Amino acid sequence: MRMNDIGVIGMAVMGKNLALNFADQGFKVAIYNRTTSISYEVIKENPQQNLDLHETLEGFINSLSKPRKLLIMVQAGDPVDKVISACVPFLDEGDIIMDGGNSFYQDTQKRFKQLKERGFHFLGVGVSGGEEGARFGPAIMPSGEYNAYQLVQPFLDKIAAVAEGEPCSSYVGNDGSGHFVKMVHNGIEYGDMQLIAETFTILNRGFNTPIPTIQSIFESWNTGDLESYLIEITSQILKVKDTHSDKYLVEMVEDVAHQKGTGKWTANASLEMNIDSSVLTSAVFARFMSEMKEKRLQASRLFKKQESHETLSKEWEGKLEKALYVAKLMSYAQGFELLTQADQKYAWNLKFNSIAKGWRAGCIIRAQFLNKIANAYELNASLSHLLFDPFFESLVKMHIQDLRDVVVLAASKGIAMPTFMNALAYFDGFTTAYSSANLIQAQRDFFGAHTFKRTDREGIYHDEWK
Secondary structure: OOOEOEEEEOOOHHHHHHHHHHHHOOOOEEEEOOOHHHHHHHHHHOOOOOEEEOOOHHHHHHOEOOOOEEEEOOOOOHHHHHHHHHHHHHOOOOOEEEEOOOOOHHHHHHHHHHHHHOOOEEEEEEEEOHHHHHHHOOEEEEEOOHHHHHHHHHHHHHHOOEEOOEEOOOOOEOOOHHHHHHHHHHHHHHHHHHHHHHHHHHHHHHOOOOHHHHHHHHHHHOOOOOOEHHHHHHHHHOOOEOOOOOOEHHHHOOOOOOOOOHHHHHHHHHHHOOOOOHHHHHHHHHHHHHOOHHHHHHHHHHOOOOOOOOOOOHHHHHHHHHHHHHHHHHHHHHHHHHHHHHHHHHOOOOOHHHHHHHOOOOOOOOEOHHHHHHHHHHHOOOOOOHHHOHHHHHHHHHHHHHHHHHHHHHHHHOOOOHHHHHHHHHHHHHOOOOOOHHHHHHHHHHHHOOOEEOOOOOOEEOOOOO
16 A cells, blocks of 8 residues: 555645645645545546545555654534544554644643543644645644654744745644734734725725726836735726626625634734734724725715815825835734734743744735834844834834825725724834823722722722712
8 A cells, every 4th residue: 555645634725735835846646525526526626646545535545654653634613623533543553634725723732631631732823825825835833842843843844935035934823822823823814814805995995096006006116115915916906897898896796894803813812812903893883884884875865975175295195105014014013912822821932023024925915014013123133023123113204194194094084994093003002101091990990999099109909089
C-alpha cells in the first residue's frame, strides 16, 4: 500500500485546493470525503496530481506515515467534532490532527485539551486567502504544542504564501491561539472592507464622482501607502461593465452584504475582554443594517436627503486618502489591542511582529501597511498600543484633521460612514485625559451604591448624593 506524507479530510473548495497545493510541493497526499463521489471528481479534474483517494476513513488513516498528519477541512462546529470522533479509533498516540477550518477558538481549546489527554496532538490552524490562497499560497496561523508544530512546519511552510523571502506561516502559540488570531484577522477584514466601501460611497454620492474616475483613484492609491489586496480588487471591480445595461456591474449589485459569523465572534470577544473594537464592530453592524433593505427603503422615502453638489478637488482626494489610512490604523490598533488582551488572559506569548508579517501575503488583508506594524513591534516587542509607536504617532498627528474633515463632511451630507466615524470617536476617546465617565460612575453610585474612587485621595467611596 502506498504510504502518504499527509492527509486532507474534506474536499470542498478549501480542502481540495490545500490538498492540490501540498501535492504541488512534492508531498504524497491522501484525500478523503464522506461523499466519495466528490473525491473522485477531484481526481478526475486533476489526474496529474499526486493524490491518493480513499473510500474509507480507516484506509485513509492507515495510508499515512507515522506520526500521522491529517488536516480536517470541514464546516466549523459539530462537523469537526464528528470527524475527530470518527478518526480517533484508527489513530495511534503521537499522531497529529490539524483543524484548518474557521473554528471558534474556544472550541479549539477544548479539543486541544481533550485530545492531549488521550495522547494525540491537536493543532488549530487558521488559514486565510480564500480559494486562490489555498491553491497557491495562503497565510497560515498554526497553534498547539510547539513540538507537534515542528513536525508539520515543513508542510505548512512549503504551501504558504511568501513575503520578502519568508513563509507566511509562523507558529502563533498554544491551544486555540491560531484560530483566535484568524478570528481577529477576519474582524480587521470586516473593518477594511467597510472603510473602503464608505470611501467609495462618499466619492460617488458625496462628490458625484463618476465610477471610472473612482476606479483611477483606487488604482493610484494601490501604488502608495494604501497598497493592499482589497484596494487592488476594488479597482478591478470598478472596471467591470454590466452586460445587461449601460451601467457598471457594481451599480447593479444589491446593497445587501452577508457574513459567515467570524466578525461577530470578534465583536463578542472584544465585549468579553473589555476592549473597544468599535471600528471592527461597526463594520459588522453595517452588514446588519444592509440586510434591513425593505425598512431602509421605507425610511428613505420618509426622510428624504438633499442631493450633494460637491465636486471632488485634488485637495479632497488627498484628504480622503489620508483619512482612510488613519481610520485603517485605528481599526488595526483595535485588533492588536484585542490580541494583547487575549495574550494576557491565556498566556499564549504571542509575537505580534510575526503575526503582522504573517499577514503580508496570501491573506485577504495583505497590505504594505503591515510592514509598518511589524516594524513597530520589532522596534518595541512590548509596545502596548500602536499609537505609541513613533512612526504612527507622527503620522496621526499630521493627518487626524483629514479624518475629522471627512467625518464632518459625511455627517453634513447625511452619508452613513460608521467605521470612519467610530475611528475618529475611538481616537478622541483614547486621547482624552479626563473623560465623561466620572458622571456615569456618580450616577451608578447614586442609584446602586456602586462606589467610586476620588481623584485627590486613595480609597473607595460612596455618597448619598442628596
